[in-house]
Amino acid sequence: MVAGSGKSNGEDNGTDTSAPQIEVRTLADLARVAGVSAGTVSRALAGKSLVNTETRERIQALARQYGFRPNQMASKLRSRRTGVIGVVIPLGHEKRQSISDPFFLTLLGHLADQLTDSGYDLMLSRAIPDGTTDWLERITGSGMVDGVLVIGQSDQSKIIDRVAANYRPLVVWGNHREGQVHCVVGTDNEHGGRLSAEHLIASGARRLAFLGDTTGIEIEMRHRGAAAAAQAAGLPLTHIPVALANAEMGPQIKAALAMPDLDYDGIVCASDLIAMSALRVLYETGRAVPDDTQIVGFDDLPLAAQTMPPLTTIRQEIGDGARVMVEKLKSRIEGEDTSSLAMAPTLIRRRTTLR
Amino acid sequence: MVAGSGKSNGEDNGTDTSAPQIEVRTLADLARVAGVSAGTVSRALAGKSLVNTETRERIQALARQYGFRPNQMASKLRSRRTGVIGVVIPLGHEKRQSISDPFFLTLLGHLADQLTDSGYDLMLSRAIPDGTTDWLERITGSGMVDGVLVIGQSDQSKIIDRVAANYRPLVVWGNHREGQVHCVVGTDNEHGGRLSAEHLIASGARRLAFLGDTTGIEIEMRHRGAAAAAQAAGLPLTHIPVALANAEMGPQIKAALAMPDLDYDGIVCASDLIAMSALRVLYETGRAVPDDTQIVGFDDLPLAAQTMPPLTTIRQEIGDGARVMVEKLKSRIEGEDTSSLAMAPTLIRRRTTLR
DNA sequence: CAATGAATTACAATCGATTGTACGACGCGT
């Protein structure tokens, strides 16, 4: 019993008695200390049953004592499994090179939670498609991740499609479109846009405006839904493009809403952030919400409940979305095929609309 | 000359003529195609000068043609450099297992930008110190990252200190404290708290309240600064702890501010989010801001400019902070030593205070 | 008592790229 003890402190007791100061960096080091082979140590630490229970516990104790942790690179190289999921945010049409969209950030937080719970690490990449079209391949082909999640398609849908044709473990957050190859999870944005406009109409609005830049497909679909609802009711809908970037948004909205020939009593906003800005602009210009002008946001971020008055908005289930994305990705890693999912958004009635 | 060429296309031209469909996954594969050795391919792709210009370009062209990308795991293992920085958010005293704090999320976004620009990848870990004390070692000791950034100390300062004693490339966002071993970058929270209270006092407030839970050291220091300013002016400051978690925050603040025996005309808030909630509660209870009650936030998140009225707040330079953190981390990776930095916060006057 | 087999453990190949060193070819000067 305690076979290794004699060995370990028998060899190097020339200097000091308690010898926990040998550097134990590698499996081989620990194997030497334990008096076994590296392979055995590997199996012992992995908890495999092939190794004697007693030996295993002894080795595990030694590992703890020396604070030994196996090198992940070596492990991942050999086992051909990295335990890492790449999360990519393509900054497509957005000029500013910064991850700032609170919706994406919130989704990212939820993804981090889900992935951690599934035992995966998360590698975050900000991709700026600067003309090059291989920003995704750079990640999928690096051998560094077991799968990839893309947050938002931006205007890179075709590139994603091309990659997805050869790379299976890929799930995208965004708007599903006919004929799309890649697996996408997201909200039914058109439906959301329709809900928004319909609610405004039902609340008495007769002259609608849509606030948001429709370069990205998600917002384009929201606009389409709103436009469809307006058309069905025989009402006009004016499209006012405003950037998503926070800095420019305020002034842009201010300028847009102050246009003298623009007439509106109901605003469909492409995001809660836009709605919040609009709310402020309207307040400053003396228009009462919801009495003079009604507003509906999109996303239902936590802050939507904190505006004044609290924002009526279209809720996207971010937490559910993250969970579904991770589930589908895991299935795909297992080799299964998964279909896209468009989740139904819901209207959250608060106080920026009359009903 | 071209010793290997006979080998490569002599063997496998039996099937088809144009052969771009050979799987080229490894350096060796590409070497075979190019008729050179793996070592040469490695050097060619790395752009080393040891290899003939012509050969190099030929190999690079082939790599592009076959869409070859070297396996990162192997590369990192051999070169003992991962090009990855771990970013950890310790969820210390926060019960909810979710990354949601918008300030941290924003900082994370900036860090992602900075790290990307420096050629690093970012590996995100959410750490829930559930009794165990090795959540940091698990990351630093894994051999998977070249350095680690910790976002927020929470109540784990001692553990971080212990790790920092043996692990150099570590930089923390948080509040510097005397005798702290690890390198921390952050705002001078005490100063910020003082600025906040002083401004309220200068604006005429006489009965102060502090809204925020002081379990984390950052907020504790903000409270301390505010308390010092109040004491210096001979004024009272009531401490009202409220959680940071969004869900509970609203009702908690509502209950707290409605306490009948609580008297206040100036509120120091521990964060913009808290301030925003307070703003709403005050509005609902019919107290005018800033005329009846003045409020100062903390952080100066983008949304602070969008509240109604726009929020006077203490600005933390998140972008600068991220830049400094990454710079210091790079220095430490190079082996240099770096000192902590407490950045001076600034008061941003908007409309929730009278001056 | 030898043979069989179960349980452990050692040995060695492997994952794929990097890098130091050795080797061959070429041009040059004398």
Add this chain to the structure above:
DNA sequence: ACGCGTCGTACAATCGATTGTAATTCATTG
């Protein structure tokens, strides 16, 4: 024509863990 330096490339060791297979030990049984 021979020796020498330069340039380019091949060869092989290496990073550190994993894993299939061989080898060892020990108990058991015909």
